[in-house]
Amino acid sequence: MTGERVGAGDLVEWLTDVGPAPKQVGALLVLGGSDIDVMDVERVLVERFGKLRRFGQRLEQSGRGRPRWVDAGAQSVAGQVSRLTCPAPGDQEALLAVATAALTRPLDRSGPLWRAEVVDGLAGGGVAVVLVLHHVLADGLGGLAVLSRLVDDSSEPVPAGGVVGAPGAPRGSGAPRPVVLPADASAVRVRRRVGAPRTSLNVPTGPRRVTVVVEADLATTKAAGRTRGATVNDVLLVVVAGAAGRLLRARGEDVDALVVSVAVATRAPDAAHGLGNHVGVMPVRVPLHGSAGDRLAAVTRQTRRHKGHARRTSTALVRPLFRLAVATGTYQRVIENQRLVNIFLTNMIGPTSPITFAGASVERLVPIVVGAGNVPTAFAALSYAGTLTVSVDVDPDAVPEVEALTAALNDELQEVLALAPPEPS
Missing domain, CATH: 3.30.559.10 (Chloramphenicol acetyltransferase-like domain)
Known part of the structure; x- marks a missing residue:
């Protein structure tokens, strides 16, 4: 062949x-x-x-x-x-x-x-x-x-944009599939430090999905982050964890923090425009108590400390484990019972100016993702022409409170955006 x-x-x-x-x-x-x-x-x-x-x-x-x-x-x-x-x-x-x-x-x-x-x-x-x-x-x-x-040749080239999982890491992206079991020593240390709390949000997912979308002004999001030395990715970590925390409190569960798994590109710069999978993960423990500013500052300190770990927790390190789990029929059971992360997040950088397709302007560009394992809420963010779009993949059988989750995401986003200094009059 x-x-x-x-x-x-x-x-x-x-x-x-x-x-x-x-x-x-x-x-x-x-x-x-x-x-x-x-x-x-x-x-x-x-x-x-x-x-x-x-x-x-x-x-x-x-x-x-x-x-x-x-x-x-x-x-x-x-x-x-x-x-x-x-x-x-x-x-x-x-x-x-x-x-x-x-x-x-x-x-x-x-x-x-x-x-x-x-x-x-x-x-x-x-x-x-x-x-x-x-x-x-x-x-x-x-x-x-x-x-x-x-896209049309006259459009701005789509950048090799991507996940800003760790300050200084190559910008890239990946679908939120980071239910990996770290295999090297440094990754194991990360796992032990950030083991995810048990919550009702971690249950096996089914085939049904619902997607909801929330949007924010990208410049305001960046300005809010700068007040605490944070990146857009840090802002997103606080927002998605905060939204999930509100949902848990409505269910009668109060936890101190949630672990969000952020996809991080591991491809070399010269491979940025190629196909294939070159993605690692970075688990981040996001606090749920305190003001939005305090939580953002705490996340920023943590992501800076984690710089470099994400590169070593690539799926490349666990291919033998994956293949063994598939061969023995245990893979699905493993990811449906993992206790490493509560939420998936992917953050991608899109074109800064409007693009066109077949001569028509692309007015909106929305990422659509699917969660896996026992994580029924997966978030994907994409910036495009000054707008930050956050889409949420929800298994409605595991999380029937879709409207409440959307409202919580909006509320958390507005709370963080309020940190941005007012525009000059």
């Missing part, structure tokens, strides 16, 4: 796709304008994906070796692009439901491991594009690299 063997890190993602929800990452692009030609959007998607070799390939297994990437056939790319109409009333909630359904529907493993859905019928006009990639193709940073090849 000819073809390129799947990479070792990518093989982990392929073999561990055994849970009730598929290991897939996605993005929602909302295009503005009432005169958008839907057929032209479809044509451009087929044309541009057709220029990306990997997207015309499929994985083929032969014998006991690693699967290989082989050609999927002349019509394979066109077959991955489809159109649908958003259910009434065509608002944000309905569109997010469409995007979530696309992300949680398993891709056909006998063909290319991606899909693109063009969605019309939106309230107020416009068209949306939902992009879904299997995690074997790319982590979040790789997904941004794909986006940079799809």
